[in-house]
Amino acid sequence: MNHANTFSTVSAETLKASLEKTPAAVLIDVLPGDHFRAVHLPGAVNACVYEVTFPQQIEAITRDLDASVVLYGAGAGSLDAAVAAEKMLRMGYRRVAVFEGGLAAWTAAGHPLEGEQPDSAGGPEPAFLFEDGTYPVVPEASLIQWTGRNANGRHYGTVSLAGGSARVEGGEVTGAFEVDMTGIRNIDLKGDALKPVLIDHLNSDDFFFVKRFPTAVFTLRAVIPLDDATPTAANYEITGNLTLRGISRSIRFPATVNRLADGGFAAEAHFDIDRTRWGVIYGSARFFRHLGMHQVYDVISIEVRLVFQD
Template sequence: MATTHTESISPQTVKRWVDEEKPLILVHTLTHDHFKAIHLPGASPACVFEVTFLDQIAAVTTDKHARLVLYGSSGESMDAAVAAEKLAREGFDNLFILDGGIRGWLAAGYPAEGESVGTPPRPDRMLALQDGTYRVDTSRSVIEWAGHNPHTKHDGTVRIKMGEIGVKDGKPVGTFEIDMNAIENKSLAGDELQPVLIAHLKSDDFFFTRLFPTATFTIKSGTPINEAYVSAPNIDVQGDLTLRGVKAGLSFPATAYQGPDGTITAKARFDLDRTRWRIIYGSTRFFEHLGMHLVFDIIHVEVKIVAQKIA
């Protein structure tokens, strides 16, 4: 079995090899959009994040002894290292990883090609919300809920009626109005009991929408979590939820991301103890001998907010 040769290599050595026209293949392991924006001269794209990565390599070379110089974004990103692992498992045995990736190449003063050489794409690893005012896109935002009893789970959605987020110094605050009359159920879709359940949820046993047609959530503070990576929970949300006429504090972690067009998308999952808002139907904290009417106190909630900048 052949021994795979994998080692780090400096930008200076790669530049010398290129100038001396030594046989090598430069492989850009990031996305194809990133390749179009900026890449090393003469490099070929093969995105390590795609399931077709090995097919993309095969389109460049099928010689498993070829000298491949793999590079990614920077010395902090594992893109090239993961690409090397994948190629080594496939029998490629002459692999080099460019120290510092394309960032290290540029820092050494060497040229690059692409549509955005002067302004390379941001790494977007850490959350950095732009200050401004954002309006919630209610057509793309949703609240999903799930409730349980000992034998059954019911789930559905409730609509966000309107909302606005203000960001100052990278920290969001805001208010959301929730249309409780728009509560829907998915688990009984097509069943004759579905409208019965929805009517029960709207009744005074639960959300009492005749008197309290809307709920309101106000973000009092949104604090970035230490090392606020974009792919992990990165905002600690503290606020007040007014539901069925009762206001109580609510806090949870959320994962926020701001896209290139400025749109903020935030998602959160948390458990809500409904009894804090005097929704006590079926709770053994308040009733005995419930029988088939027992309902667990916790409602599982998943929220998706999409907000577009207006100022």
């Protein structure tokens, strides 16, 4: 079958027959090197399409623009091999085919595999699942960033995470995390004389009244898995209470939680809060008139990355 992008596609049986011919087509696995070492089709070589050096990897395999090449990747639902074919066509290679079924179809057909773990072809990457236990947060590896705005632009910075932990029991996730409000920092005004003025204002009773309320606390109430989530999208919905300036309000937001390569796991979230729900009303036109240059938008954007010990 010819593809609209001018590369052809082959079936598992056609590919198997082709590989038994002499000379056989150059068979290229386009998945990452560690995956290739674990499992690959017999006779395949590797060039990872996700790496910026993919063109150089292809040239190291063959510089013959008329070489017969078959590319394969994970299989249905993954565009890895198609993207690799498009890259090769732009490089000038003329006889490029894609085994669209990839590892999944080859395995389903019962054909042999090679590699260090030839039985590990499997399906999609497994979803992250919480296991029972207590997981302390690692403050120095975590991040809380804020962005506030007005008509003239925005200011952004960080606030310090003091500590906390998540507890998983019977699939239920709870926990609490303390924020050191005395650790408010600004990033965008570095070197500007207005920076200490802004920090003093944020610490004052106009905003977070840090002298009276030096900490904020997020209490985790529920972590609900989202249907059909992928590892690069939000896979959980987080519900909890944020206590700020002595006022507790419920919030809900999506988060992406994934296992880390060196152990533990990380939760990432990006969401907005209406600061006026916590009594931070300075500059809000919902509460004041004739603000002029003192208008401050109600919404604050929050970016959170929490790293947990396993």
